[in-house]
Amino acid sequence: MRIRILIILMLTIMGTCFVACTPNTKHIERTLDFFSMNTIINMIAYGDNAEEALIAARSRTLELENKWSVRLDTSDVYTINHANGTTVAVSEDTVKLINFSLEMARKTEGAFEPSIYPIVSLWGFTTHEFYVPTEEEITATLDLIGYEKVQTNDNLITLEQGMSLDFGAVGKGYALDEVIEILKMSGITSALINFGGNIGMIGDKPNGDKWQIGVVNPQGGDYLGVLSLSNCAIATSGNYQNYFEVNGERYGHIMNPLTGRPQSSDIISVTVVAADGKLCDALATAIYVMGVDAAIELWRIEGNFELLLIMNDGRAFVTEDLIQNFSAAEVLIVEKILK
Ligand code: AMP
Ligand code: MG
Numbered sequence: 652m653r654i655r656i657l658i659i660l661m662l663t664i665m666g667t668c669f670v671a672c673t674p675n676t677k678h679i680e681r682t683l684d685f686f687s688m689n690t691i692i693n694m695i696a697y698g699d700n701a702e703e704a705l706i707a708a709r710s711r712t713l714e715l716e717n718k719w720s721v722r723l724d725t726s727d728v729y730t731i732n733h734a735n736g737t738t739v740a741v742s743e744d745t746v747k748l749i750n751f752s753l754e755m756a757r758k759t760e761g762a763f764e765p766s767i768y769p770i771v772s773l774w775g776f777t778t779h780e781f782y783v784p785t786e787e788e789i790t791a792t793l794d795l796i797g798y799e800k801v802q803t804n805d806n807l808i809t810l811e812q813g814m815s816l817d818f819g820a821v822g823k824g825y826a827l828d829e830v831i832e833i834l835k836m837s838g839i840t841s842a843l844i845n846f847g848g849n850i851g852m853i854g855d856k857p858n859g860d861k862w863q864i865g866v867v868n869p870q871g872g873d874y875l876g877v878l879s880l881s882n883c884a885i886a887t888s889g890n891y892q893n894y895f896e897v898n899g900e901r902y903g904h905i906m907n908p909l910t911g912r913p914q915s916s917d918i919i920s921v922t923v924v925a926a927d928g929k930l931c932d933a934l935a936t937a938i939y940v941m942g943v944d945a946a947i948e949l950w951r952i953e954g955n956f957e958l959l960l961i962m963n964d965g966r967a968f969v970t971e972d973l974i975q976n977f978s979a980a981e982v983l984i985v986e987k988i989l990k
Pocket of ligand 2: 819820821886888931932933934935936
């Protein structure tokens, strides 16, 4: 009898120790950094399965890059862009990306323009052999631009001869959503994923604090402010991110699809916060082209994103629901955008 009690007691003690000695995996950090989609991607995830989940997320990113690269001659986008007016069949991922891009082009009345590639290329942004084209060259190239001319029928895509697509303004956001989905399906409840400025968050930090996302100062130095966020996506666009200068004139990589020229703007940067990464990515680029008034009008109509606009006169416009999450640097004068 005594021996039986002793054995039960020992088993109970061992059981307690096993539970108590198991490490709390919620706080174990796993990181994975790699280059894809023309940018450095940083992934941080916490908890059980984090390592396997990040590896699966990287595979998915590389898979999408192989479908959407403008240079890889086996990619869907390369095939579409070299079809010479014929119809081509593409993968389901690419169909979804094209349909989303066309929807965003309609919503932004063409400020977001997925067929902008010939103009981007004319200015040398695709090769980094920058060039200021003549008026005639711009006018001739503008004939090749127009999302309304992109024909889709299920997975069949047809462009007019000479047209080509460019998903540089939305592909990273789309891939970010896919990565977030993979991590969530793997049970990850805390993660921070950065696709070169397109950032996605799952939950909060493991200690329960919100993630702190710095808003870059294009002049360098400290951040212009910090957004405290959780469980959402964020993207920032601006012509300070990629540009060249000739005779003191600056030419940036975000194009106005009507003029065929880099958009000049009193906006330094557009930051969009929303549940969806691809929406943030597409809108941040489009709103840079649209300007402040049209952006606010779109925000009031759509109601599914928040905005932070940094202006070159030192003002920052922030939508009313986002303002409590924004802590601005002293140099900024913050103004609330009301519904
Ligand atoms: P982002 O960094 O997301 O703002 O995207 C900028 C990239 O999108 C550029 O480098 C071009 O490849 C492409 N792009 C430029 N202008 C536009 C536009 N108006 N609509 C859609 N894509 C654009
Ligand atoms: Mg974008």
